[in-house]
Amino acid sequence: MxxxxxxxxxxxxxxxxxxxxxxxxxxxxxxxxxxxxMGLCVFHPDTRPSLSxxxxxxxxxxxxxxxxxxxxxxxxxxxxxxxLWDVSFPEALRRLGGAESVTLAPAAPRATSRASLxxxxxxxxxxxxxxxxxxxxxxxxxxxxxxxxxxxxxxxxYAAARGLTSADLLSALPxxxxxxxxxxxxxxxxxxxxxxxxxxxxxxxxxGRHPRELLSGCLVVPLRDLAGEVVNLYGRVVESxxxxxxxxxxxxxxxxxxxxxxxxxxxxxxxxxxxxxxxLTESVFDALSFLQAGIPNAIPLYGTNGWTPDHDALLxxxxxxxxxxxxxxxxxxxxxxxxxxxxxxxxxxEVLDVGVA
Numbered sequence: 001m002x003x004x005x006x007x008x009x010x011x012x013x014x015x016x017x018x019x020x021x022x023x024x025x026x027x028x029x030x031x032x033x034x035x036x037x038m039g040l041c042v043f044h045p046d047t048r049p050s051l052s053x054x055x056x057x058x059x060x061x062x063x064x065x066x067x068x069x070x071x072x073x074x075x076x077x078x079x080x081x082x083x084l085w086d087v088s089f090p091e092a093l094r095r096l097g098g099a100e101s102v103t104l105a106p107a108a109p110r111a112t113s114r115a116s117l118x119x120x121x122x123x124x125x126x127x128x129x130x131x132x133x134x135x136x137x138x139x140x141x142x143x144x145x146x147x148x149x150x151x152x153x154x155x156x157x158y159a160a161a162r163g164l165t166s167a168d169l170l171s172a173l174p175x176x177x178x179x180x181x182x183x184x185x186x187x188x189x190x191x192x193x194x195x196x197x198x199x200x201x202x203x204x205x206x207x208g209r210h211p212r213e214l215l216s217g218c219l220v221v222p223l224r225d226l227a228g229e230v231v232n233l234y235g236r237v238v239e240s241x242x243x244x245x246x247x248x249x250x251x252x253x254x255x256x257x258x259x260x261x262x263x264x265x266x267x268x269x270x271x272x273x274x275x276x277x278x279x280l281t282e283s284v285f286d287a288l289s290f291l292q293a294g295i296p297n298a299i300p301l302y303g304t305n306g307w308t309p310d311h312d313a314l315l316x317x318x319x320x321x322x323x324x325x326x327x328x329x330x331x332x333x334x335x336x337x338x339x340x341x342x343x344x345x346x347x348x349x350e351v352l353d354v355g356v357a
Contacts, residue, residue: 010078013096015172017228018270019058019077021317025227026084041066043073043083055273097139097230135229137195142222142230144185145176145215152177155219158238162285166292173267173288176220178213178235200260201233215257221284223258223265226313232265234258234284234302256283256303263308271297272318280340282306282327290326298326304336307343315349322350329355 020037024030030037030053041051041062050064052074061067061074082092149155149170155177164170183202186192188211196202197211204211218235225231235257267284268291279298281287290298299314301307304327314320323344327333333355341351 010093012171012174013078013093014058014076016224016270017077017096018055018226018273019060019080020053020055020273021226021270022077022228023053023060023080097136097228134199135231137192138199138201138222138230138233141182141196141201141233142174142176142220144182145178145220146171146174148179148181149175149177149219152179155179155238159219163289164285164292169288169291173221176222177238178215178218178220180213180216182213183211214259218257221267221288223267224269225265225310226269226317228270230265232259232263234267236285258302263302263306264310266299266308266310266314268296268299269310269314271299272314272320276318276320277322277324278315278320279324279326280311282333282336286326301327304328304332307340315344315347320349322352325351325353325355327353327355 020030023039026042028039028042028051030039030051031049033052036055037053038049039051039053040046040049041064043062044065046064048064050062050066051060052063053060058076059074060076060080061072066073078089078092078096081087081096082089085092085095087095149159159165159170159175164175182196183193186196186202193202193211197204200214202211203214215233215235218237221234221236222230223232223234237255237257267287272278275297277297279287279290279295281290281298281300282304284300284302287298287300299311301311315323325337325340327337327340337353337355341353344351
């Protein structure tokens with residue numbers, strides 16, 4: 001393992017990228033076998049399923065030809081990706097969205113090479129490096145925001161005021177803070193700036209001026225699809241002790257922000273691989289409170305009307321049998337609980353309403 005890669009970066013990927021979901025996202029079919037899963041091993045010609053996956057330990061191994069020499073071949077999700085893609089450990093970590101893949105560094109003028117000058121003289125544009133995919137770019141934003149959170153006393157104090165003090169939890173998410181410095185790393189005119197603007201991470205006025213971060217002044221939690229890719233961001237406006245507004249959205253009374261477009265992604269989805277019972281909360285921070293208390297199977301909605309296709313897919317994929325509804329006890333929460341309970345019971349899922357005050 002390269003010494004330059006922090007252990008925290010490796011642990012963050014292993015916590016975030018759920019092994020079963022990742023393997024299935026690569027087109028490998030897995031079937032339940034006791035408490036784990038079995039499938040055809042892709043690392044050797046396999047006719048009898050010999051790939052064993054333990055969702056509790058987040059560990060895989062080949063019980064067939066790969067381990068014929070007496071040494072069991074297996075490992076975590078990073079090792080699986082490394083072998084599957086035939087790349088180095090650092091490259092596998094980078095492709096999985098590890099924190100070490102952050103490339104949003106302050107832009108500096110790049111010297112034009114002789115080859116590029118020749119292309120310009122010939123009337124041709126020099127080739128541009130490929131733009132990272134949306135999930136890859138959002139993963140970099142998440143890493144930058146996490147660094148800002150770690151360096152912000154105000155953000156950590158607000159998280160603590162909300163009862164979130166577990167260093168393991170805050171790093172596993174990872175919790176972020178938008179302090180406005182993202183624009184320093186992606187200045188106007190850069191390709192990264194345009195990509196972030198297209199995603200809605202950066203906003204401007206109607207005339208395209210006065211850029212700002214959508215989630216400025218917010219604690220930020222990444223929302224991920226079932227393969228562990230970052231597909232959206234949730235922002236909770238930090239309320240200062242003086243009651244001052246942290247953003248224009250805060251001034252309008254908006255406390256919960258997401259990237260524009262259809263709501264996508266989940267928080268804590270990997271927990272569904274190790275249980276057949278879930279707790280559904282009304283908000284992201286409600287779910288984080290359960291996790292802080294050591295209750296690992298809480299997943300948030302996004303408000304009383306915050307059920308998404310990703311929730312449907314999660315319940316179907318992991319065959320959830322029982323759901324505890326921990327929505328707010330106000331009128332809106334009670335109505336939402338009744339509607340959601342009917343929907344889930346119609347799918348054969350046992351539902352218990354444990355609404356909170």
